[in-house]
Amino acid sequence: xxxxxxxxxxxxxxxxxxxxxxxxxxxxxxxxxxxxxxxxxxxxxxxxxxxxxxxxxxxxxxxxxxxxxxxxxxxxxxxxxxxxxxxxxxxxxxxxxxxxxxxxxxxxxxxxxxxxxxxxxxxxxxxxxxxxxxxxxxxxxxxxxxxxxxxxxxx
Amino acid sequence: xxxxxxxxxxxxxxxxxxxxxxxxxxxxxxxxxxxxxxxxxxxxxxxxxxxxxxxxxxxxxxxxxxxxxxxxxxxxxxxxxxxxxxxxxxxxxxxxxxxxxxxxxxxxxxxxxxxxxxxxxxxxxxxxxxxxxxxxxxxxxxxxxxxxxxxxxxxxxxxxxxxxxxxxxxxxxxxxxxxxxxxxxxxxxxxxxxxxxxxxxxxxxxxxxxxxxxxxxxxxxxxxxxxxxxxxxxxxxxxxxxxxxxxxxxxxxxxxxxxxxxxxxxxxxxxxxxxxxxxxxxxxxxxxxxxxxxxxxxxxxxxxxxxxxxxxxxxxxxxxxxxxxxxxxxxxxxxxxxxxxxxxxxxxxxxxxxxxxxxxxxxxxxxxxxxxxxxxxxxxxxxxxxxxxxxxxxxxxxxxxxxxxxxxxxxxxxxxxxxxxxxxxxxxxxxxxxxxx
Numbered sequence: 397x398x399x400x401x402x403x404x405x406x407x408x409x410x411x412x413x414x415x416x417x418x419x420x421x422x423x424x425x426x427x428x429x430x431x432x433x434x435x436x437x438x439x440x441x442x443x444x445x446x447x448x449x450x451x452x453x454x455x456x457x458x459x460x461x462x463x464x465x466x467x468x469x470x471x472x473x474x475x476x477x478x479x480x481x482x483x484x485x486x487x488x489x490x491x492x493x494x495x496x497x498x499x500x501x502x503x504x505x506x507x508x509x510x511x512x513x514x515x516x517x518x519x520x521x522x523x524x525x526x527x528x529x530x531x532x533x534x535x536x537x538x539x540x541x542x543x544x545x546x547x548x549x550x551x
Numbered sequence: 552x553x554x555x556x557x558x559x560x561x562x563x564x565x566x567x568x569x570x571x572x573x574x575x576x577x578x579x580x581x582x583x584x585x586x587x588x589x590x591x592x593x594x595x596x597x598x599x600x601x602x603x604x605x606x607x608x609x610x611x612x613x614x615x616x617x618x619x620x621x622x623x624x625x626x627x628x629x630x631x632x633x634x635x636x637x638x639x640x641x642x643x644x645x646x647x648x649x650x651x652x653x654x655x656x657x658x659x660x661x662x663x664x665x666x667x668x669x670x671x672x673x674x675x676x677x678x679x680x681x682x683x684x685x686x687x688x689x690x691x692x693x694x695x696x697x698x699x700x701x702x703x704x705x706x707x708x709x710x711x712x713x714x715x716x717x718x719x720x721x722x723x724x725x726x727x728x729x730x731x732x733x734x735x736x737x738x739x740x741x742x743x744x745x746x747x748x749x750x751x752x753x754x755x756x757x758x759x760x761x762x763x764x765x766x767x768x769x770x771x772x773x774x775x776x777x778x779x780x781x782x783x784x785x786x787x788x789x790x791x792x793x794x795x796x797x798x799x800x801x802x803x804x805x806x807x808x809x810x811x812x813x814x815x816x817x818x819x820x821x822x823x824x825x826x827x828x829x830x831x832x833x834x835x836x837x838x839x840x841x842x843x844x845x846x847x848x849x850x851x852x853x854x855x856x857x858x859x860x861x862x863x864x865x866x867x868x869x870x871x872x873x874x875x876x877x878x879x880x881x882x883x884x885x886x887x888x889x890x891x892x893x894x895x896x897x898x899x900x901x902x903x904x905x906x907x908x909x910x911x912x913x914x915x916x917x918x919x920x921x922x923x924x925x926x927x928x929x930x931x932x933x934x935x936x937x938x939x940x941x942x943x944x945x946x947x948x949x950x951x952x953x954x955x956x957x958x959x960x961x962x963x964x965x966x967x968x969x970x971x972x973x974x975x976x977x978x979x980x981x982x983x984x985x986x987x988x
Binding site: 398452453455456459460461462463464467474477478481482500503504507508511512517518520521522524525528531535536538539542543545546547548 | 552563564569572573576577578579580581582583584585586587588589590592593595599602603606663679687699700701703704705706708709
């Protein structure tokens, strides 16, 4: 998967989320500011690091505003912004992009489903925290095993 | 795996959004917070992939200068390191060296931003005898989001073994050791004196048994003791360079230089330092004071020891001691001689006494005396000379050396001839004359 279809898909998702939320949006100023920042990050010739920060922090008010209007529109836009961020080649090498796209979008959908279908927010919050800790533990164990391969056996 | 500042910012923003979402009961905040947390995870997975490919590509080839070295001597090691560093990743590599070493240079390390291979060369001085095993390398991998370090000590990255032979195998072979306890132990004693004269930093070639480990631990550098004993007092070598305008035997001069170099090497190994003075007649040509490093001493002799023009000669300059000795003989002769000779000797004695009364020290004598005072005491003063052409300055050198109460020796190839030797016995005084083969 090249980065051009990924960016196109990301923008398509963001626009789709925006269109879904526009008819009933109560916080249109945040929507406008977030959207403008996101477009500005794409248009202006910023370097890669600045563009990453712009995308990450422009997406925050945008998604919050969209989610306030229509939660599932926010989920779709969030998936689109994540695609835009992950499509950077220095973050994700080309070889692992498909897997990580699917994982990233899948994670957003799972989190969205958890939050949207749950009666209270405490349970999703706890599940997210637990998920984060489990993933961090798995990564730490993988790295430990990787390092162990290059050390001499303990006498 | 340690996060960088960029990752900390993302995690902090994510945590704030998650907690805000919980407090405000706003699902939008919770969604954004959870999504932001995904970015560091994606970066962590990518970082692990990069680390795996980089570690797989590392190859190390270490080549020591020699596999067997003497304890306390320098050993140069060249390490070739090849690895493929992924883009936007940095790898810092340094050697994992065992304890009991001195590294005269800085810690051997290199940085590979995007390169694929590099070489580092460094010098080690082992202080402890036995097998010296280079443990391997430590590699630090860093990208924008994470950094991690690991020791690569598997057999393919470590070694080779360098055998360090202990000093006692060499002790006494090139030195004049103190003989205390030699008969009982059937080997040379390491006793160098009962009183410590000073402390100094370790230099390659020092006996590791004189290291003061407590002081070394206190100041974090290896410090050795210097004892008050005849053996540890340094020696002074005086090399008399031949006159460039006079004829001299070049082969003899080359052999003389070799002997001086060998003697200086031996003095450094025995006492830790040597001073060398180059003269040409009564002209001080150059000097090397308190040199501790053998290679630098050798290169200095090679560069500086060549025949010089002699601008001044000493055959007109009388030595005070000789004038007094002459006056003493004159007074002894006065009683048993004729009146005419008595008159002559009386006049001569008067002239000599006037010379003594208005006497000024010669510049060369002053310079040489100050040198001995400022840098001494010296265990012995070795004067190397071809003794061809004008040798009037030799008497001055020996006189100053004897005044400094140092053992002095005059070494020259001409003393192989007994006649020439007899000619110098009279001026030598307490100085020993030795023939150079």
